[in-house]
Amino acid sequence: MSLYTQFDYQMMSRAIALAGKGIYTTAPNPNVGCVIARDGQIVGEGFHLRAGEAHAEVNALRMAGDKAKNATAYVTLEPCSHYGRTPPCAAGLIQAGVKKVICAMQDPNPEVSGRGIRMLREAGIEVYSGLLEQDAASLNPAFIKRMTTGLPWVQLKMAASLDGQTALANGQSQWVTSPQARSDVQRYRAMAGAILSTSQTVITDNASLNVRAGELPGSVQYLSSSVRQPLRVILDRHHRLHSELKLYQAGGPVLTVGHSDSDLNVSLMDSGLLNLTQVMEDLASQHQVNHVWVEAGASLAGSLLKSRLVDELILYIAPKIMGSDGQGLFGHMGFERMEDILELDIKAVSVVGPDIRVTAVPKYKG
Numbered sequence: 232m233s234l235y236t237q238f239d240y241q242m243m244s245r246a247i248a249l250a251g252k253g254i255y256t257t258a259p260n261p262n263v264g265c266v267i268a269r270d271g272q273i274v275g276e277g278f279h280l281r282a283g284e285a286h287a288e289v290n291a292l293r294m295a296g297d298k299a300k301n302a303t304a305y306v307t308l309e310p311c312s313h314y315g316r317t318p319p320c321a322a323g324l325i326q327a328g329v330k331k332v333i334c335a336m337q338d339p340n341p342e343v344s345g346r347g348i349r350m351l352r353e354a355g356i357e358v359y360s361g362l363l364e365q366d367a368a369s370l371n372p373a374f375i376k377r378m379t380t381g382l383p384w385v386q387l388k389m390a391a392s393l394d395g396q397t398a399l400a401n402g403q404s405q406w407v408t409s410p411q412a413r414s415d416v417q418r419y420r421a422m423a424g425a426i427l428s429t430s431q432t433v434i435t436d437n438a439s440l441n442v443r444a445g446e447l448p449g450s451v452q453y454l455s456s457s458v459r460q461p462l463r464v465i466l467d468r469h470h471r472l473h474s475e476l477k478l479y480q481a482g483g484p485v486l487t488v489g490h491s492d493s494d495l496n497v498s499l500m501d502s503g504l505l506n507l508t509q510v511m512e513d514l515a516s517q518h519q520v521n522h523v524w525v526e527a528g529a530s531l532a533g534s535l536l537k538s539r540l541v542d543e544l545i546l547y548i549a550p551k552i553m554g555s556d557g558q559g560l561f562g563h564m565g566f567e568r569m570e571d572i573l574e575l576d577i578k579a580v581s582v583v584g585p586d587i588r589v590t591a592v593p594k595y596k597g
Contacts, residue, residue, distance in 0.1 A: 242305040249278040258424040259519040261374040265291040269302035288320040300328035307367040309338040312346040321347040331357040335367030339378040373522035390547040396557030411584025423524035430467040439481035529562035
């Protein structure tokens, strides 16, 4: 006999859908949704919109009012038990008099991690966890990774012609892909906590690397009035960036990495290159970055893959031929045997305008 009813599944599915409404705005907090039901009816629902503002449970309780008493709360993530910028949600559920709480998953945050469930049970509330857990986890891969490993979740974006070239031999690359693909990139940027690139890429393309509301796909145009600009992190070992670049005219924070005057001082490896693992660790610990979106050339892309720091590859393929004298995607990888090459697990293939978007996960060996 199943622990959960069909109604329980329906309510948690609704809570998960609500949580998804915050994917562009909640960073560095996780995406969370909550539904409160009593006597087979939804009496309150809500989601977390932005760090520092009300959590999902608070919004749902406000809507439910007195009807929360003896109700069941369905929450996609264990209610918090600690005081941060807002009071603990577990305490709010207790005060409202809910009878039962069903969580999709336990919070990976060490400050919570079971404490919220314990607080609720000690108050006499029935608590169950694990309903649609995988679906709930898929809402927050970046938050979960930072909380469990101390590293951000890294998406590497690349764009190439059908024959795998990112630029002509003379360096021209604007534009390999279509306006639709570039609009799609804006959506990914809007979800990220930081955008990582190099001074070479910034200077060559005079790139702003910001989220431009007017270029967002129609499905997320509602963000136009409240776009959150990610932290732009630029690797600049040779102090090449200057104030006339679009990077500094577009608005939003910029963090430089790699030289004595940079905002983030990172040690060099024996090869003389920046320690990319340390870059990621510092972004996670010092700047609470869950999700890093990378837009750069072959050198950084290859280095990130060799360092096993890429969690997901987003590759846009344009229906164009540029020739073998162009510039490739990942540079020199140093493989000498076929059994050593990096394989990918393709998760999705989508058509974006005239281009193809491939979403893949690297299958690191060893």
